[in-house]
Amino acid sequence: MIGISADFDPVHLGHVKLIDKARELADKKNEDVVIYLNKGFSANHAPFFVSYDARRRMALEAGADEVIPIEGLHHRLTLAYTVPIRIAMMIEDGVVDYVDAADVSTSKIKKYASGFASKGIFSGIPRTLPNRNVIRWFAVNEFLKKKYGKNLKFHIIPEHKIKGDKISGRMIRREILENNMKIPEEVQKLLPDSTVRILEKEIKKGTIPGKRNIRDLTKRLNTFSRANLNNIAHMNADAVNSIVAGRSYQNEDKIWASFRMAGYGPVLTRLAASAVEMNVTREEVYDLIKNYEDKGIIPPDMTVDQVIQRAWYVSSMSSKGYSASEAHNKFRSGVKSTLKRVKFFDAGMHLRSFETESLKQDMDALFYVDKNDRLCCEIRAEDRKIKSPLRLPAHHVTYLRLLIDSHFIPITGKLIEKPEGWRVRISVGD
Known part of the structure; x- marks a missing residue:
């Protein structure tokens, strides 16, 4: 099988070139030429402009033999995962060959990817690198060779x-x-005839453009407490407080602001907006990553335990006088830590005394950072x-704040009564 992973929103002449190369191979x-087509949300976490069924037809008419949907990932996980x-x-x-496009030479991509793979770096590939995502694909492909004894060509x-x-x-x-x-003439020149035909039918049917469920999205952003917003994946403390400060929301522009x-x-x-829209919790993302970890698919530098x-390491080193960035860099450099979290x-x-009577x-206790950063x-x-x-x-303040800002590590709390008074037991992860 010859594979391509794509959004195809919509299929344009650049995509046709990919399919042509795959067809040649x-x-x-x-x-067969098989397209792994994202469904539900794009690789960049947005709703699709064109429906999955229409994009599937576009891919088949452009020369693909089969289209396989990929769904349930892109409103939950970053591209790194x-x-x-x-x-x-x-x-x-059973895909053996994989086709993609890039602006830089394959040799340069391989050089970058091999460097990151040899250092065990898969999630921290610099944004400044050209075709960064293609480099990531090469690096991860090398990592997975250890699991499968083979990888994609x-x-x-x-x-x-x-x-x-x-x-x-x-x-x-x-x-x-x-x-x-209406499809402008200049745009039509960028599209195969089959895409133009399918787009015009979908526009006539009123299925384009696809949109967010703005009702659910704004309802949650307008009504959830800080603690409940913090329990949604990819919402850090600053985002939660900014959302609360900006209420109320009726449209996406204000949400983006x-x-x-x-x-x-x-x-x-x-x-983050997709996670709120679909009510994706930290626990849900954590469990999903753990599931793929157990299958040996997630690189070591990206495991939830890491x-x-x-x-824990950064908070420990910060308590010894290191800055957070210094501690983070030391951890990334592979320093063997004896500090067990x-x-x-x-x-x-x-x-207050009357509150203790209700405990x-x-x-359950939920956690958040208030507007005064407490x-x-x-x-x-x-x-x-x-x-x-x-x-x-x-030390624990820094640790807890870093976990809140981790975007997907669940933090749960239970009240316990001790001789010295009520305490909340904070559990991390499982």
């Missing part, structure tokens, strides 16, 4: 350009929207909602 080997999952899926399906073709410009799906979609849902205020870029904003251990620890609370053993917990008793700052040593 397939005909020589008497194999979806790439190994997709490569593993293709290897297990990559065939990289030059990115297709017209008059020196790369064809952009984003530009195509924008031009159609700005032209009152709040995420930008929290330092989120476009890709992370789309992922994320937790890094938070704790799986749970107890925090004190600032409670019971093993009540770590707090929220407890929902039968008769009231109780909020309290946490009392913790500095």
